[in-house]
Amino acid sequence: MTAKRQFSRLPRHVGIIPDGNRRWAKAKGLHPAQGYMVGMERGLAMMDECLDLGIEEVSVYGFTMDNNKRPREQRLAFGAACVKFVEIAQERDIALKIVGDHTSAMFPSVLKPYALERIGTGKLKVNMLVNYGWNWDIQTAVKAQARPEETRGFQDLLASADVSRIDLLVRWGGMRRLSGFLPIQSVYSDFYVVDQYWPDYDHDQFYEALNWYSKQDVTLGG
Amino acid sequence: MTAKRQFSRLPRHVGIIPDGNRRWAKAKGLHPAQGYMVGMERGLAMMDECLDLGIEEVSVYGFTMDNNKRPREQRLAFGAACVKFVEIAQERDIALKIVGDHTSAMFPSVLKPYALERIGTGKLKVNMLVNYGWNWDIQTAVKAQARPEETRGFQDLLASADVSRIDLLVRWGGMRRLSGFLPIQSVYSDFYVVDQYWPDYDHDQFYEALNWYSKQDVTLGG
Numbered sequence: 001m002t003a004k005r006q007f008s009r010l011p012r013h014v015g016i017i018p019d020g021n022r023r024w025a026k027a028k029g030l031h032p033a034q035g036y037m038v039g040m041e042r043g044l045a046m047m048d049e050c051l052d053l054g055i056e057e058v059s060v061y062g063f064t065m066d067n068n069k070r071p072r073e074q075r076l077a078f079g080a081a082c083v084k085f086v087e088i089a090q091e092r093d094i095a096l097k098i099v100g101d102h103t104s105a106m107f108p109s110v111l112k113p114y115a116l117e118r119i120g121t122g123k124l125k126v127n128m129l130v131n132y133g134w135n136w137d138i139q140t141a142v143k144a145q146a147r148p149e150e151t152r153g154f155q156d157l158l159a160s161a162d163v164s165r166i167d168l169l170v171r172w173g174g175m176r177r178l179s180g181f182l183p184i185q186s187v188y189s190d191f192y193v194v195d196q197y198w199p200d201y202d203h204d205q206f207y208e209a210l211n212w213y214s215k216q217d218v219t220l221g222g
Numbered sequence: 223m224t225a226k227r228q229f230s231r232l233p234r235h236v237g238i239i240p241d242g243n244r245r246w247a248k249a250k251g252l253h254p255a256q257g258y259m260v261g262m263e264r265g266l267a268m269m270d271e272c273l274d275l276g277i278e279e280v281s282v283y284g285f286t287m288d289n290n291k292r293p294r295e296q297r298l299a300f301g302a303a304c305v306k307f308v309e310i311a312q313e314r315d316i317a318l319k320i321v322g323d324h325t326s327a328m329f330p331s332v333l334k335p336y337a338l339e340r341i342g343t344g345k346l347k348v349n350m351l352v353n354y355g356w357n358w359d360i361q362t363a364v365k366a367q368a369r370p371e372e373t374r375g376f377q378d379l380l381a382s383a384d385v386s387r388i389d390l391l392v393r394w395g396g397m398r399r400l401s402g403f404l405p406i407q408s409v410y411s412d413f414y415v416v417d418q419y420w421p422d423y424d425h426d427q428f429y430e431a432l433n434w435y436s437k438q439d440v441t442l443g444g
Contacts, residue, residue: 066443134409135377138360142376146368154364155357176413179443183405187356191398191413221288221401 009214011167013057020173020197033077040081042201057125065133079108093122099160100131107131127163134180168213172198231436233389235279242395242419255299262303264423279347287355315344322353329353349385356402390435394420
C-alpha cells in the first residue's frame with residue numbers, strides 16, 4: 001500500500017501485453033512451451049501488484065486467434081498456462097471476465113463460465129483475453145447492430161463491451177506494436193514498452209511504466 | 223534515390239502523426255497557429271522523401287474531430303494548413319485521397335473532391351485524414367453493414383476502406399499513443415516515436431525510424 005504514494009497519478013485501467021515467453025525460453029535453452037508457465041506466475045505477481053496499488057481494472061493478453069497458427073504443443077502450453085492462471089487468480093480479491101471466442105475448439109472449455117459472465121465481486125476488475133481476435137471483437141458488434149431491433153451503439157455491442165477505455169498499455173519483450181490488443185479501448189492509451197522478456201518481469205519495470213505515465217497529460221485526442 | 227539502399231527492408235505503407243506544432247510555436251514565443259503552417263511545409267518535405275525512397279503509401283493526420291474542440295483561431299489555422307498542403311502536394315507524383323467527414327461544417331469545402339474520390343494517378347498513394355474520427359470511421363462500416371442487401375465485410379465498408387494496413391507508424395512530438403489514428407489499419411503496425419516536435423522534422427529522424435523498422439520481424443500477431 002505504501003507504493004501507491006510514489007505516483008502522483010495512477011492509471012485507472014492498465015493493459016498488459018506479456019510478450020517474450022518463447023524468446024526467454026530459447027535464451028535459457030528451454031523448450032518454448034516452458035516459457036508460458038513461468039510467464040503465468042509473473043502474471044499472478046503483477047496482478048497482486050495491481051491489487052496493492054489500488055488499480056481498478058487490468059486487461060491482459062492470454063492468447064489470440066493469431067497465436068493459434070503456432071505448433072500444437074505451444075498451443076497446449078499457453079492454453080494450460082491460462083487455465084492455471086485462472087485457477088489461482090480466482091482466490092484473489094478480483095472480478096474476472098474472459099473475453100474470447102468460447103465457441104471455438106481452441107478455447108479451453110473449463111474457462112467457459114468466465115466467458116459467459118464476470119465471476120467474483122472483488123475490488124480489481126481483471127479482463128483476460130483468451131482466444132481473442134480484434135476482428136472477431138468488432139465483427140460481434142457489427143453483426144449485432146445489423147439486427148433491426150438493436151438500438152445500442154457499436155461500442156456497447158463489442159465482444160469486449162465490458163472492458164473500459166485503457167489508460168496505460170504496457171508491453172514486455174521490446175516490440176512496439178499493439179498486435180491487435182483491444183483496438184477500440186486502446187485508441188487513446190499511453191503505450192510503454194519494457195525491453196525485458198515477460199518471464200523476467202520485475203515490479204520495478206512496472207513502477208517505471210507507472211512513473212512515466214504519471215507525467216503524461218491526458219487529452220483524449222483533443 | 224541513393225537513400226533507398228540504406229535500408230534492407232522498407233515499409234510498404236507508412237503512417238505519420240505530426241504532433242507538437244503548438245508546443246513548438248510556444249517554445250519559440252510564436253502564436254500556436256503559426257506552428258501549423260511550418261508543419262505543413264515539413265509535411266511536403268517528408269512526402270518528397272517518401273517519393274525518393276520509393277515508399278508506396280503514406281497516411282498522415284491533418285486534423286481530427288477531437289481537435290475541433292480547440293479554439294476557433296487554431297481550427298482555422300490547421301484547416302488552412304491542410305488546404306495549402308493539398309494545393310502544393312497535388313503537383314507531385316501522387317494519388318491523393320482525403321479521409322474524413324466532409325458533410326460537417328468543420329471540413330474545408332475546397333477539399334471535398336478529394337474526399338469523394340482519389341485524385342491523381344501518381345506513384346505514391348497519399349491518404350490525408352481531415353476532420354477524421356476513429357469512431358466515425360468504424361460507425362460508417364457498421365451502418366453500411368446493417369443494410370440487408372450489403373454483403374461486403376466490415377473492413378471493406380470503413381470510411382477508410384481505401385487505406386491499406388500500415389506497416390510503420392511514426393509519431394513526432396514524444397507522445398506514445400495513437401490518438402485514434404486509423405485503429406483498424408494500425409492493429410499490427412510497428413510504432414516509432416520521435417521526441418522532436420514535428421516542425422523540427424529532419425529526414426534523419428525518418429531514416430532512424432526506417433532503420434529501426436528494417437530490424438523488426440513482421441508476424442502479424444502470429
